[in-house]
Amino acid sequence: MAEVTLRDVARAAGCSVATVSRVLAGTRPVGAETARAVRAAADRLGYRPNEVARALRSRSTGTVGLVLPQITNPFFPSLVRELEHALHAEGRAVLLADCDDDPATEATRIAALLDRRVDALLLIPVDERRSRDAVAAAAARVPLVLLDRGCGPGVADSVAVDNAAGMALVLEHLAATGRRRPCFVGAAGTASAAVERRVAYAAGAAALDPAAPQRTVLGDFSVEWGRAAVDRIWSARPDAVVCANDLIAAGALQRLRQLGADVPGEVAVTGFDDVPLAGLADPALTTVRQPVAELAAEAARLLAHRPAAAPIPGPRRPVRTVRLAPELVVRGSSAPADGGSDPRTTP
Amino acid sequence: MAEVTLRDVARAAGCSVATVSRVLAGTRPVGAETARAVRAAADRLGYRPNEVARALRSRSTGTVGLVLPQITNPFFPSLVRELEHALHAEGRAVLLADCDDDPATEATRIAALLDRRVDALLLIPVDERRSRDAVAAAAARVPLVLLDRGCGPGVADSVAVDNAAGMALVLEHLAATGRRRPCFVGAAGTASAAVERRVAYAAGAAALDPAAPQRTVLGDFSVEWGRAAVDRIWSARPDAVVCANDLIAAGALQRLRQLGADVPGEVAVTGFDDVPLAGLADPALTTVRQPVAELAAEAARLLAHRPAAAPIPGPRRPVRTVRLAPELVVRGSSAPADGGSDPRTTP
DNA sequence: CTACCTCGGGAAAACGTTCTCCGGAAATTT
DNA sequence: AAATTTCCGGAGAACGTTTTCCCGAGGTAG
Numbered sequence: 001m002a003e004v005t006l007r008d009v010a011r012a013a014g015c016s017v018a019t020v021s022r023v024l025a026g027t028r029p030v031g032a033e034t035a036r037a038v039r040a041a042a043d044r045l046g047y048r049p050n051e052v053a054r055a056l057r058s059r060s061t062g063t064v065g066l067v068l069p070q071i072t073n074p075f076f077p078s079l080v081r082e083l084e085h086a087l088h089a090e091g092r093a094v095l096l097a098d099c100d101d102d103p104a105t106e107a108t109r110i111a112a113l114l115d116r117r118v119d120a121l122l123l124i125p126v127d128e129r130r131s132r133d134a135v136a137a138a139a140a141r142v143p144l145v146l147l148d149r150g151c152g153p154g155v156a157d158s159v160a161v162d163n164a165a166g167m168a169l170v171l172e173h174l175a176a177t178g179r180r181r182p183c184f185v186g187a188a189g190t191a192s193a194a195v196e197r198r199v200a201y202a203a204g205a206a207a208l209d210p211a212a213p214q215r216t217v218l219g220d221f222s223v224e225w226g227r228a229a230v231d232r233i234w235s236a237r238p239d240a241v242v243c244a245n246d247l248i249a250a251g252a253l254q255r256l257r258q259l260g261a262d263v264p265g266e267v268a269v270t271g272f273d274d275v276p277l278a279g280l281a282d283p284a285l286t287t288v289r290q291p292v293a294e295l296a297a298e299a300a301r302l303l304a305h306r307p308a309a310a311p312i313p314g315p316r317r318p319v320r321t322v323r324l325a326p327e328l329v330v331r332g333s334s335a336p337a338d339g340g341s342d343p344r345t346t347p
Numbered sequence: 348m349a350e351v352t353l354r355d356v357a358r359a360a361g362c363s364v365a366t367v368s369r370v371l372a373g374t375r376p377v378g379a380e381t382a383r384a385v386r387a388a389a390d391r392l393g394y395r396p397n398e399v400a401r402a403l404r405s406r407s408t409g410t411v412g413l414v415l416p417q418i419t420n421p422f423f424p425s426l427v428r429e430l431e432h433a434l435h436a437e438g439r440a441v442l443l444a445d446c447d448d449d450p451a452t453e454a455t456r457i458a459a460l461l462d463r464r465v466d467a468l469l470l471i472p473v474d475e476r477r478s479r480d481a482v483a484a485a486a487a488r489v490p491l492v493l494l495d496r497g498c499g500p501g502v503a504d505s506v507a508v509d510n511a512a513g514m515a516l517v518l519e520h521l522a523a524t525g526r527r528r529p530c531f532v533g534a535a536g537t538a539s540a541a542v543e544r545r546v547a548y549a550a551g552a553a554a555l556d557p558a559a560p561q562r563t564v565l566g567d568f569s570v571e572w573g574r575a576a577v578d579r580i581w582s583a584r585p586d587a588v589v590c591a592n593d594l595i596a597a598g599a600l601q602r603l604r605q606l607g608a609d610v611p612g613e614v615a616v617t618g619f620d621d622v623p624l625a626g627l628a629d630p631a632l633t634t635v636r637q638p639v640a641e642l643a644a645e646a647a648r649l650l651a652h653r654p655a656a657a658p659i660p661g662p663r664r665p666v667r668t669v670r671l672a673p674e675l676v677v678r679g680s681s682a683p684a685d686g687g688s689d690p691r692t693t694p
Numbered sequence: 695c696t697a698c699c700t701c702g703g704g705a706a707a708a709c710g711t712t713c714t715c716c717g718g719a720a721a722t723t724t
Numbered sequence: 725a726a727a728t729t730t731c732c733g734g735a736g737a738a739c740g741t742t743t744t745c746c747c748g749a750g751g752t753a754g
Contacts, residue, residue: 005740016704021742028743031702051463052402053740056709061399063463066443071428074623077418084418084445088456093463096413096443098431109435116398116410116440223627250627257629276421277624280570280597282604352710363734368712375713378732400710403739 004047013041024049055117064303065113067097067106068124073221074247074275075290076124079148082296083122090300092119099126107134114141120303125151128190145302147295150192150321159298159322163193163272166288166326167200167242170270173286173328174240175208177336179268181215183238185229185248188218197244197272219248226251234259239267240334246271246278249285253333257282268334283332291324298322351394360388371396402464411650412460414444414453415471420568421594421622422637423471426495429643430469437647439466446473454481461488467650472498475537492649494642497539497668506645506669510540510619513635513673514547514589517617520633520675521587522555524683526615528562530585532576532595535565544591544619566595573598581606586614587681593618593625593634600628600680615681630679638671645669 010017015034022028023038024047030038041047055061064087068076084094095118097109106126113121120143125131132152138144139156146158174182184201187194198216205214217232219225226248233241234256241256243249249271256263263269263283271278274289302320357364362381369375370385371394377385388394402408411434415423431441442465444456453473458481460468467490472478479499485491486503493505521529531548534541545563552561564579566572573595580588581603588603590596596618603610610616610630618625621636649667 003740007740017741018705018743019703022703025742029701034702048462050403050740052399052408053709054742055399056397056403056711056739057741057743059709063442071424071431072623074421074424077421077424080443081418081445084443085447088444088459093459094443095410096427096431096441097435098428100432111395112435112440115395254627254629276419277627280601280624281627282601282629350710354710364711365713365735366733369733372712376731381732397710400739401712403709403741404711404713406739 003050004045005050006047009038009042009045009047012045013038059117060119061117062091063093063095063116063118065095065097065110065116065118065121065123067099067109067113067121069099069101069106069126071096071098074277075148075245075273078276078292079124079296082293083299086296086300090304101126103127103130103134106131110134110138114138118142120144122147122299122303123156124148126191128152128192128195130190143303145299147299148193148290154319157302157320157322159295159302159324160192161288161290161295161326162323163196163326164200164203166272166328167197168204169288169326169328170242170272170286171201171204171208173330173334174242174268174270177268177334179240179334180209181212181236181238182240182242183215183233183236184217184242184244185226185233185252186216186218186244187221187225187248189220191221194221194244201242221245221247223247223251223254226253227255230255230259234261237267241267241269243269243271246273246275246285246287249287249333250277250281253281253283253285264333264335270334274329278329279331281333283335286331286334287329289327289329291326294324298324350397351392352397353394355392356385356389356394359392360385406464407466408464409438410440410442410463410465412442412444412457412463412465412468412470414446414456414460414468416446416448416453416473418443418445421624422495422592422620425623425639426471426643429640430646433643433647437651448473450474450477450481453478457481457485461485465489467491469494469646469650470503471495473538475499475539475542477537490650492646494646495540495637501666504649504667504669506642506649506671507539508635508637508642508673509670510543510673511547511550512670513619513675514544515551516635516673516675517589517619517633518548518551518555520677520681521589521615521617524615524681526587526681527556528559528583528585529587529589530562530580530583531564531589531591532573532580532599533563533565533591534568534572534595536567538568541568541591548589568592568594570594570598570601573600574602577602577606581608584614588614588616590616590618593620593622593632596632596634596680597624597628600630600632604629611680611682617681621676625676626678628680630682633678633681634676636674636676638673641671645671 006017006020010020020038023030023035087094095113099106103126122145124147128151135151136155144156146156148160150158186198217229230252241252249269253269261267271285271287274287278285278287353364353367357367367385370377370382434441446453450473469492471494475498482498483502491503493503495507497505533545564576577599588599596616600616608614618632618634621634625632625634
């Protein structure tokens with residue numbers, strides 16, 4: 001009773017293994033009579049196909065590797081969730097790999113997944129530059145879609161939010177609510193989200209007021225940096241602190257409160273990503289929401305449409321890049337100083 | 348160049364497939380000369396064993412299924428991370444399944460993982476009662492360890508924090524800092540963490556002051572419920588709100604602030620789990636830290652020591668239950684009303 | 695009546711490992 | 725010196741599918 005195989009079902013149904021396989025996989029028409037008998041037998045014995053054997057024979061494991069920098073980054077869980085659901089809906093399973101924010105670990109994990117013969121990889125690269133080689137190598141072996149962050153031009157298909165558009169939304173909102181002396185707290189390094197957001201800020205701020213001095217400080221995507229950054233900029237008394245993500249913003253908010261600053265009266269604070277804690281901060285954080293569900297759906301779609309590994313490494317197929325529109329979520333942390341409530345404000 | 352197999356290596360090394368396998372798997376001593384030749388050939392060709400074929404033949408996929416209720420619950424990511432690292436360190440890969448907090452989905456996911464022939468399952472059950480059948484069935488087929496939440500007595504090995512001890516730490520701390528009229532905001536339902544925490548609260552509160560009336564309200568483990576709960580209890584003016592987890596506590600804190608209550612001066616608030624946002628709340632949340640790394644290590648250890656599925660379903664092996672000691676993390680939300688700072692306070 | 699399809703079904707060859715036999719050579723024992 | 729053990733290595737059978745052949749029966753067309 002330990003393991004019911006095709007042979008057992010065949011024996012019970014009084015036909016050959018091939019026939020059973022055909023009935024169950026629906027791979028070729030089979031006589032109605034036999035089909036019923038087979039299905040009955042399979043049912044009665046509680047047959048469950050061995051996915052491993054199937055994978056070996058058909059050279060497809062029905063498995064997708066999901067590689068991400070750090071599952072503890074609060075932006076990822078909801079993304080993982082959506083991806084898991086999208087893939088499971090197609091009958092594919094998800095092999096998860098956490099890279100500890102380390103490119104070397106990332107390379108190891110990718111190799112392990114390839115050894116396991118994943119059909120495809122979904123990958124959020126740790127670093128735009130230092131992840132490139134491993135990613136390019138992997139992309140040559142299986143369909144691969146980059147998520148959320150890019151990895152150099154032409155390396156692989158990718159899906160991400162339009163960071164520039166998001167930053168523009170923030171700046172526009174701040175300008176519309178009378179903020180005139182914004183200041184940017186970003187992340188250094190070559191991670192594409194970091195780069196795109198700081199470039200977009202610089203461009204947008206300059207467009208709004210070419211005369212204003214640009215005040216920008218760079219650290220990493222952490223709460224600690226948010227706290228530290230405030231100490232570096234508060235002396236200039238900005239009336240808005242634009243942060244490169246919600247973690248930074250949460251840290252900034254905390255420190256500003258400690259310093260006795262009035263948010264949003266004296267200074268507005270904005271984030272990026274709309275992670276769960278954004279709504280819980282006090283005041284609740286105005287931020288840019290990433291369309292997580294669409295991101296996941298689009299990634300799954302790209303995978304499905306990526307014709308399996310080319311038999312001969314022919315002319316490099318052009319990579320596809322999808323940019324999704326973000327949405328501004330206005331909350332208390334950027335309410336107009338005059339106290340007028342924005343209709344879009346969420347509790 | 349698409350796929351280097353044992354045969355290719357054997358051909359290149361001038362020996363048989365069996366020998367190559369033996370050298371590479373170190374499964375039987377092989378002549379030094381041949382071994383070198385084989386390794387050289389494997390190296391030169393860039394041979395990588397096909398894990399799928401290996402799995403089929405050796406009846407072990409080197410894969411563990413990780414099934415959890417909702418990856419978006421902020422307590423899980425760090426647990427997932429630790430588990431992933433512990434398992435990858437043993438060369439096992441993690442198949443992730445998210446159940447959307449639904450027992451039916453959970454059953455589906457478990458079945459899918461079993462079809463994929465996972466070597467073992469790590470499972471955080473959605474619900475103590477409604478998950479039981481599926482879990483018991485799975486436990487009969489592969490080694491299975493329950494994490495964080497139980498699933499009825501004798502169903503499977505389990506590892507969890509000692510919720511009673513954690514709740515006792517909280518009550519003791521509150522009593523020591525002069526709180527006399529605590530009130531409990533818990534979660535209804537049969538999830539074991541919910542049950543254990545509310546039972547422990549009731550027991551502990553009664554022990555501290557048998558005369559005091561027990562004030563307890565029950566909802567679920569969400570921020571929204573935390574907010575709503577405050578409206579139900581604030582009229583009784585408790586001097587401490589003990590919450591069943593950090594999400595509830597975060598909601599409670601938020602609502603109390605809206606109501607103009609002074610935390611911690613007028614009322615202390617405590618949580619449970621020590622999720623990342625606990626430290627970010629204002630004031631930072633006093634809570635009970637779960638020893639996540641130990642939890643993961645212990646779970647991995649149980650898996651490793653669980654002798655693979657018994658060939659004959661012999662006498663039910665007694666299940667092992669591990670309870671780990673929690674740690675109280677005192678932060679601002681329960682600072683003594685007199686303003687005296689607790690030495691253990693963390694920023 | 696012969697020739698040619700179609701249709702349902704079986705035998706058996708893959709897929710890439712691991713592992714059990716087996717056999718010969720060398721080393722050890724009697 | 726014969727008998728036994730040890731050591732290396734190869735042939736080939738699994739593992740449980742899918743898929744390619746091939747075959748016979750029945751139908752239709754020439």
